Amino acid sequence: MHPKIIIRIAVPKDTVLVLRFIQELAEYEHLSESVFMTEEILYEWISSHWVEVLLAEFQGETVGFALYYFTYSTFRGQPGIYIEDLFVRPQFRNLGIGTSFFRELARIAQSRGCFRLDWMVLDWNSNSIAFYKKLGAYPVEDWTTFRLDGKALEHLADSAASELSSKRQ
Amino acid sequence: MHPKIIIRIAVPKDTVLVLRFIQELAEYEHLSESVFMTEEILYEWISSHWVEVLLAEFQGETVGFALYYFTYSTFRGQPGIYIEDLFVRPQFRNLGIGTSFFRELARIAQSRGCFRLDWMVLDWNSNSIAFYKKLGAYPVEDWTTFRLDGKALEHLADSAASELSSKRQ
Numbered sequence: 001m002h003p004k005i006i007i008r009i010a011v012p013k014d015t016v017l018v019l020r021f022i023q024e025l026a027e028y029e030h031l032s033e034s035v036f037m038t039e040e041i042l043y044e045w046i047s048s049h050w051v052e053v054l055l056a057e058f059q060g061e062t063v064g065f066a067l068y069y070f071t072y073s074t075f076r077g078q079p080g081i082y083i084e085d086l087f088v089r090p091q092f093r094n095l096g097i098g099t100s101f102f103r104e105l106a107r108i109a110q111s112r113g114c115f116r117l118d119w120m121v122l123d124w125n126s127n128s129i130a131f132y133k134k135l136g137a138y139p140v141e142d143w144t145t146f147r148l149d150g151k152a153l154e155h156l157a158d159s160a161a162s163e164l165s166s167k168r169q
Numbered sequence: 170m171h172p173k174i175i176i177r178i179a180v181p182k183d184t185v186l187v188l189r190f191i192q193e194l195a196e197y198e199h200l201s202e203s204v205f206m207t208e209e210i211l212y213e214w215i216s217s218h219w220v221e222v223l224l225a226e227f228q229g230e231t232v233g234f235a236l237y238y239f240t241y242s243t244f245r246g247q248p249g250i251y252i253e254d255l256f257v258r259p260q261f262r263n264l265g266i267g268t269s270f271f272r273e274l275a276r277i278a279q280s281r282g283c284f285r286l287d288w289m290v291l292d293w294n295s296n297s298i299a300f301y302k303k304l305g306a307y308p309v310e311d312w313t314t315f316r317l318d319g320k321a322l323e324h325l326a327d328s329a330a331s332e333l334s335s336k337r338q
């Protein structure tokens with residue numbers, strides 16, 4: 001690790017800083033219009049340990065963050081870490097900060113009995129993909145993520161509610 | 170919902186039953202040799218609410234399970250539900266039990282402020298994929314899941330530990 005890089009765990013009073021990083025990450029991914037996170041919600045998530053956040057300091061300035069939560073593999077019988085966000089400000093890239101984040105995440109995984117790190121990457125983000133492969137990560141093949149949200153989720157939830165009420169009549 | 174289908178939430182004393190279902194699911198996915206879960210670990214996960222489990226009863230017999238945990242979208246500012254396992258014993262398929270599970274999961278999602286359900290499916294499992302699409306689910310495109318585990322994870326964790334010890338000298 002570069003001697004000037006410090007990785008530290010965020011505490012609730014870092015909420016505003018973490019929120020700013022979330023917004024910067026969304027800008028970088030061309031997804032700014034998709035950010036609905038608020039300070040109140042993020043404060044609750046960090047305080048409750050539903051998510052954990054690492055912050056990178058370089059020469060005393062906070063320049064990136066990694067946000068993760070735990071997953072549970074029933075086959076393996078072990079938890080894993082899902083990295084929801086990992087971001088380093090563009091002007092601080094190629095200094096080893098991303099690697100420092102992954103090393104710390106691996107160390108945390110090991111100390112908590114986790115057997116893997118998972119995350120998702122946008123397919124156009126070839127720089128990140130090359131970096132992940134260099135770390136020894138690989139794309140998950142043979143499996144596809146399915147998602148149910150929006151109107152379809154509402155519709156399903158409503159159909160469950162109406163069944164329940166018809167049973168109660 | 171079929172009048173004889175009851176979906177109920179599992180409690181710690183259902184652990185042995187849930188473990189049996191995990192093993193049956195693994196057999197179905199040709200992954201039996203990958204199951205390392207133990208009764209002790211699963212009991213802890215259910216008791217601690219790290220995971221939640223639904224059980225389906227059909228004519229008084231327990232015939233399937235769904236196991237899930239919560240995810241956290243920093244852009245959306247809302248939790249989601251990740252369905253780790255969903256399984257109905259083969260002889261009880263096409264009776265509406267899978268749909269009942271999804272309706273109940275959608276209802277739980279809505280009652281907990283979750284905005285989506287996510288899960289992964291094996292690409293060869295075309296029957297399940299057709300069923301998911303009929304529910305209104307869709308495959309996540311433009312994103313690929315990356316994974317870091319095994320020796321690569323150990324190696325990264327060790328490099329973090331050795332840095333730490335060299336800094337402390």
